[in-house]
Amino acid sequence: MKAMILAAGKGTRVRPLTYDLPKPMIPLLGKPVMAYLVEHLKKHGVTEIMVNVSWLHEKIEEYFGEGEQFGVQIGYSFEGYIKDDGEVVPEPIGSAGGMKKIQEFGGFFDDTTIVLCGDALIDLDLKAALLEHRRKGAMASVITKEVPWDKVSSYGVVVTDADGRITEFQEKPSEAEAKSNFISTGIYIFEPEVIDLIPSGRAFDIGSELFPLLAERGLPFYAQGRPFNWLDIGTMGDYWEVLQTVLTGEVNHMDVPGIQIEPGVWTGLNTSIDWNGTVIEGPVYIGSNVRIEAGTRIVGPTWIGHGSHICEGAEVVRSVLFEYTRVLHDVTLHEMIVFKDYSVDRKGEIKHASEYSSEEWVNARDRRRSRRKDEAFIAPASAPASTARAEGDTESDNISEKVSA
Helix, strand or coil: CCEEEECCCHHHHHHHHHHHHHHHCCCCCCEEHHHHHHHHHHHHCCCEEEEEEECCCHHHHHHHHHHHHCCEEEEEEEEEECCCCCCEEECCCHHHHHHHHHHHCCCCCCEEEEEEECCCCCCCCCHHHHHHHHHCCCEEEEEEEEHHHHHCCCCCCEEEECCCCEEEEEEECCCCCCCCEEEEEEEEEEEEEHHHHCCCCCCHHHHHHHHHHHHHHCCCCCEEEECEEECCCCCCCHHHHHHHHHHHHHHCCCCCCCCCECCCCEEEEEEEEEEHHHHHHEEEEEEECCCCCCCCCCCCCCCEEEEEECCCCEEEECECCCEEEEECCEEEEEEEECCCCEEEECCCCEHHHHHHCCCEEECCCCCCCCCCCCCCCCCCCCCCCCCCCCCCCCCCCCCCCCEEE
């Protein structure tokens, strides 16, 4: 069996993260979500993987290379073009169109292929899914999940007969229009004949065009409802929920990195924590070279990225701080994702730092404690960092830098 990872989309629903990152590179426990997919494929013996790329493609290619570090082979198919002035322009051609381009170029899809979206975390038993696919004599199989009816409008809805054969596929219908609450997880198994049905030379989508075509023609097109964890990062709200789930240990084989220095508290290398009046309630991960000043309160599940700085009196509650975030004195961040100059609450509302009435956070690499003050903060010489409990440490500014079975 071969694999295809769909990674060409812009990820507009997970902005601001995708201003700088392609969606498959969004981190979970410090590692891109696509890395977990590649590792999962390798675990099940799938070592030939094609990836279609477009938006910020170089970040995916630079991280994964040709797959040597994962023990697999990875190839890339870029979707876009170059202008006369040398500018690279991404131009995705649809999930199915991307597969057709790969097939016409080198005939990669000559065997059964597992197709995965590059923005979801899964622990699906791929071998069991493949066995059922072959037992039914399927040309195409879709792995499905049941969701609440008020969520169906976010997904492709699968309608089946009593034998699991797909009779209709609805792409993101309203709740009133939906004929089922079983949805596609973006995990498919295709035989090579499926690729032959995709038209050449134009954009073509799997969910909205290929699947309805398969259903209309009455081809052997089946749904599989299997027990597995599927954590989809469709929106920023989803991302917050996924991180909370992962940090609480609800996903098998996903362990918090670092060293556990207190029950439920993990740290990276060279962290500095002043425990005088500080309260940390796990699960909390504190990245390398993070400074926690006295009198702070951190409540998990919380992730604090490397090089960050939590100032005296600050509170960070069930939040995710990307690297180099300095939370200022007496500021409270509650159920928030902070990424560079943006914050996103658990409902997905985005705010730029300039929209706040007072400064809440700044870049920890900036020596000034506040960008809105005229005078710059000059850091005094600092003592060596330590994760040990310490009393009376002098202040320093040494910054080295959802669906379950």
